[in-house]
Amino acid sequence: MSLAGVSEPSSRNSSSNRALWLWLIPLIFLAVFFFYPLAAVFRMAGSISLVKAGQTSAWGQVAQPLAFTLWQAVLSTGLTLLLGLPAAFIFARFSFPLKNLLRVLVTLPFILPTVVVAVGFNALLGPHGLVNSTLMSAFNLQEAPLKVMNTLAAILLAHIFYNTSVVIRVVGSSWTQLDPRLEQAGRVLGASPWRVLSEVTLPLLLPAILAATLLVFLFDFTSFGVILLLGGPRFATLEVAIYTQALEMLNLPLAGLLSAVQLGCTLLMVVIYTRLSSKQAVPLMPRLQGEGTRKTGGRLETMLVFGMVAVLFILLISPLVALVLRSVTILAAGQGAAHGPAISLDYYHELFVNRRQSFFYVPPIQAVKNSLQYALLTVVISLSMGLLVIYALRPQRRLNRSLDAFIMLPLGTSAVTLGLGYLLVFNRPPLDVRTFPWLIPIAHSLVALPFVVRALQPTLCSIPQSLRQAAAVLGASSLRVWYEVDLPILTRAALVSAIFAFTISLGEFGATSFLARPEYPTLPVAIYRYLSQPGELNYGQALAMSTILLLVCSLCIFLIEKISREG
Amino acid sequence: MKKIKWFSMMMIGGLVLSACAAPATPPSTPTVTPTAGPVTLMVMTHDSFAAGEAVIAEFERQNNVKLSFLKSGDAGAVVNRAILSKDTPLADVLYGVDNAFLSRALDAGIFEQYNSPQLAAISSEFKLDPQNRALPVDFGDVCINYDKAYFDQKKLQVPQSLEDLEKPEYKGLLVVENPATSSPGLAFLLATVAHFGQQGYLDYWKALRSNDVAVVNGWEIAYYTNFSGSSGKGAQPMVVSYNTSPAAEVVFATQPIDSSPTASINGPDTCFRQIEFVGILKGTHQRALAEKFIDYMLDVSFQQDMPLQMYVYPVNPKAGLPEVFQKYAQLPSQPARLDPDQIAKNRDAWIQAWNGVVLK
Numbered sequence: 069m070s071l072a073g074v075s076e077p078s079s080r081n082s083s084s085n086r087a088l089w090l091w092l093i094p095l096i097f098l099a100v101f102f103f104y105p106l107a108a109v110f111r112m113a114g115s116i117s118l119v120k121a122g123q124t125s126a127w128g129q130v131a132q133p134l135a136f137t138l139w140q141a142v143l144s145t146g147l148t149l150l151l152g153l154p155a156a157f158i159f160a161r162f163s164f165p166l167k168n169l170l171r172v173l174v175t176l177p178f179i180l181p182t183v184v185v186a187v188g189f190n191a192l193l194g195p196h197g198l199v200n201s202t203l204m205s206a207f208n209l210q211e212a213p214l215k216v217m218n219t220l221a222a223i224l225l226a227h228i229f230y231n232t233s234v235v236i237r238v239v240g241s242s243w244t245q246l247d248p249r250l251e252q253a254g255r256v257l258g259a260s261p262w263r264v265l266s267e268v269t270l271p272l273l274l275p276a277i278l279a280a281t282l283l284v285f286l287f288d289f290t291s292f293g294v295i296l297l298l299g300g301p302r303f304a305t306l307e308v309a310i311y312t313q314a315l316e317m318l319n320l321p322l323a324g325l326l327s328a329v330q331l332g333c334t335l336l337m338v339v340i341y342t343r344l345s346s347k348q349a350v351p352l353m354p355r356l357q358g359e360g361t362r363k364t365g366g367r368l369e370t371m372l373v374f375g376m377v378a379v380l381f382i383l384l385i386s387p388l389v390a391l392v393l394r395s396v397t398i399l400a401a402g403q404g405a406a407h408g409p410a411i412s413l414d415y416y417h418e419l420f421v422n423r424r425q426s427f428f429y430v431p432p433i434q435a436v437k438n439s440l441q442y443a444l445l446t447v448v449i450s451l452s453m454g455l456l457v458i459y460a461l462r463p464q465r466r467l468n469r470s471l472d473a474f475i476m477l478p479l480g481t482s483a484v485t486l487g488l489g490y491l492l493v494f495n496r497p498p499l500d501v502r503t504f505p506w507l508i509p510i511a512h513s514l515v516a517l518p519f520v521v522r523a524l525q526p527t528l529c530s531i532p533q534s535l536r537q538a539a540a541v542l543g544a545s546s547l548r549v550w551y552e553v554d555l556p557i558l559t560r561a562a563l564v565s566a567i568f569a570f571t572i573s574l575g576e577f578g579a580t581s582f583l584a585r586p587e588y589p590t591l592p593v594a595i596y597r598y599l600s601q602p603g604e605l606n607y608g609q610a611l612a613m614s615t616i617l618l619l620v621c622s623l624c625i626f627l628i629e630k631i632s633r634e635g
Numbered sequence: 636m637k638k639i640k641w642f643s644m645m646m647i648g649g650l651v652l653s654a655c656a657a658p659a660t661p662p663s664t665p666t667v668t669p670t671a672g673p674v675t676l677m678v679m680t681h682d683s684f685a686a687g688e689a690v691i692a693e694f695e696r697q698n699n700v701k702l703s704f705l706k707s708g709d710a711g712a713v714v715n716r717a718i719l720s721k722d723t724p725l726a727d728v729l730y731g732v733d734n735a736f737l738s739r740a741l742d743a744g745i746f747e748q749y750n751s752p753q754l755a756a757i758s759s760e761f762k763l764d765p766q767n768r769a770l771p772v773d774f775g776d777v778c779i780n781y782d783k784a785y786f787d788q789k790k791l792q793v794p795q796s797l798e799d800l801e802k803p804e805y806k807g808l809l810v811v812e813n814p815a816t817s818s819p820g821l822a823f824l825l826a827t828v829a830h831f832g833q834q835g836y837l838d839y840w841k842a843l844r845s846n847d848v849a850v851v852n853g854w855e856i857a858y859y860t861n862f863s864g865s866s867g868k869g870a871q872p873m874v875v876s877y878n879t880s881p882a883a884e885v886v887f888a889t890q891p892i893d894s895s896p897t898a899s900i901n902g903p904d905t906c907f908r909q910i911e912f913v914g915i916l917k918g919t920h921q922r923a924l925a926e927k928f929i930d931y932m933l934d935v936s937f938q939q940d941m942p943l944q945m946y947v948y949p950v951n952p953k954a955g956l957p958e959v960f961q962k963y964a965q966l967p968s969q970p971a972r973l974d975p976d977q978i979a980k981n982r983d984a985w986i987q988a989w990n991g992v993v994l995k
Contacts, residue, residue, distance in 0.1 A: 187859060195869070196868050301813040301851065317983055398889050426687060427686045491719070492723075600683055600854075603883045
């Protein structure tokens with residue numbers, strides 16, 4: 069496993085000094101849009117006397133949410149890996165019917181606003197949901213046997229629902245590029261499939277698995293909507309506590325303290341991650357895409373694949389189906405209506421009508437346009453920053469490890485804290501939250517950048533230096549070497565990054581609602597707007613709008629994947 | 636090779652697209668520079684703010700101004716954001732502070748005084764700030780809504796008072812919102828404080844807890860996933876919502892219906908009156924325009940537009956009410972009230988104590 073250091077070029081120092089310059093733009097970007105607003109919040113929180121927070125022991129108010137945050141994040145991450153790793157395996161190694169469609173579908177949960185997920189979960193698992201009513205009629209029960217809503221189980225299920233696609237994408241893309249001959253060699257030499265998995269495959273995949281674990285963990289660690297809406301008031305993560313203290317209680321010192329603790333934990337986890345992963349990168353000859361995939365052979369493999377697909381369908385896709393179905397179902401009107409539920413597109417028609425003649429009415433096409441514009445900008449910004457960062461990170465040096473941690477910090481930062489910071493510092497032209505439309509994609513890019521970096525970096529590390537040297541010996545300029553060696557190998561990982569950046573932006577609600585002008589709402593903002601008033605039409609339109617969000621997203625992911633496959 | 640070209644083309648295409656896309660959002664007009672063309676009046680408000688196109692356009696035309704709205708969360712969050720940014724105010728006018736947060740806003744000194752001529756017509760019961768820094772615009776009541784079909788089918792009497800809700804026949808039938816994260820949730824907590832007093836309200840909540848009251852964090856979840864009377868078909872037939880929600884259920888029905896599936900319980904002290912205020916933010920450079928906008932909000936045309944936009948009642952007695960309000964919404968004759976100063980002093984302590992009794 070000591071191959072890593074061998075192939076470093078002799079001109080090591082000059083090239084790694086050049087790599088230092090690559091930090092310039094990403095660091096300016098982070099300094100202006102992350103550290104500066106964050107510092108403003110901490111300065112303000114610090115300027116208010118801590119006496120208010122000190123009425124009761126402030127640490128007591130920190131310890132409790134901290135313990136719960138860690139506990140649920142560990143559980144959620146473990147369960148997500150338990151589902152995600154086998155799923156990544158079947159996507160990487162087998163071809164089966166409708167595989168491409170399934171890959172797109174399992175990504176969709178990632179973009180759904182939490183309110184809509186709550187509606188979907190309720191339709192399935194609620195007291196009158198599909199599962200409970202089936203069980204009640206099957207076993208003649210008086211009360212709903214499954215009580216999931218507002219429990220820890222609901223939180224865990226929702227986290228699995230949201231984050232499994234992260235594992236599938238990050239680990240799956242590495243797995244696809246893994247040289248199958250290594251595993252075959254192990255088998256030929258007499259190792260059992262389990263031994264091959266544990267001694268060949270998993271060690272090679274470790275960088276990707278660690279990266280996926282870190283991303284999922286940070287997402288669970290800073291979970292907000294899921295805890296607030298699905299977990300209910302008995303559960304509070306640090307993020308929820310920050311929100312309540314900052315915006316409802318106006319207790320800024322305590323909110324600042326909680327934010328600092330949250331940031332500290334994030335930093336700690338990133339450091340642990342860098343420690344674990346720094347030794348693991350093994351350069352490997354990249355393989356043709358799809359070389360290792362095959363049809364299932366034998367009953368065991370077929371059962372494995374279809375069992376896995378069934379589990380994915382139940383856990384990740386059925387709530388989506390419930391939503392879509394509900395968006396085209398009109399329940400019987402009024403009391404004692406003769407007919408049952410009917411299929412209709414009424415909710416969709418209604419989206420195009422400004423019934424209230426409201427100033428804030430958004431035609432659905434406009435919301436789609438706003439969302440897509442922000443998402444495209446996010447892809448462009450985060451991908452360009454990400455490419456700079458991974459090359460800057462390449463030389464092994466201590467400074468790089470700490471800078472790497474900085475890149476990950478936005479993922480572990482409270483959206484409320486950052487949003488407050490934006491309001492405090494970006495309040496005059498040219499950077500004005502009220503008028504500068506780029507702040508939304510910039511905020512989205514801050515969240516997307518860690519994903520982009522984590523998805524790209526393992527791939528870059530896996531490129532053998534010998535390929536570049538061969539190209540250089542054959543007379544290629546360094547630019548040409550990059551264009552003909554690095555870029556083709558990076559494409560697949562870049563694609564995964566693009567999809568992440570795109571979906572993060574499309575589904576993001578917190579920062580958007582903070583920064584968006586109400587005249588230019590995104591799809592999630594429009595969905596929330598419908599759900600904030602009573603009435604069947606509002607409910608139906610929210611579901612119809614969510615379905616449109618799902619459709620738009622699947623279409624775009626499909627296009628991105630198709631372009632890359634056929635290009 | 637082709638693959639890379641595709642990818643680089645996509646990137647370049649993306650750049651071009653986004654470069655074209657960005658100007659589609661309108662050119663910014665900073666509030667401070669009154670150059671040629673209309674100036675912008677920035678109004679900070681809560682997420683539920685809504686208004687008709689016509690009334691907005693009319694004000695913009697009359698005053699050669701562009702109205703721009705900054706939505707900043709729920710009522711409490713808006714006030715807190717205004718307080719946090721008071722050194723460099725984000726807007727000229729703030730609309731949406733209610734009586735639960737009024738004193739906090741006034742104590743923080745975010746408003747400038749304005750004695751609008753329109754105030755003369757408005758009943759003194761709404762004018763909670765004698766110095767007229769915050770002017771009343773509209774009001775409504777947070778009430779318990781119930782699912783009519785459920786009570787019909789079970790032949791169950793609808794509870795008529797807060798005390799009724801402690802009875803065993805209503806066990807597990809009510810969902811309320813967390814007062815720490817929801818404005819109707821806070822209003823309902825305040826109603827119980829007003830009715831049972833600071834000594835008694837916690838005992839009442841203990842009784843509600845042993846009667847299996849459900850608690851969720853937001854109105855959206857309470858109404859759309861817990862309440863059985865809404866389209867979400869949840870488990871509880873009673874929910875803390877607004878006295879106008881039954882009227883909204885009629886207006887937003889898919890097929891026209893002549894009776895609402897829900898109704899609100901308008902017993903003595905079962906509802907809490909919310910009054911919403913508007914004020915001029917200290918440090919505005921558009922004082923004259925801000926005054927005009929406030930006058931306009933209190934005048935008849937805007938006041939008549941509000942009920943069907945935000946499902947609230949106008950404070951201007953000359954403004955007429957829409958038919959659905961008269962038919963399907965009832966104003967409680969005896970809503971609970973609390974002095975804003977008392978709320979400001981004790982709100983956080985009440986919430987903490989509630990938290991200890993109901994959630995722990």
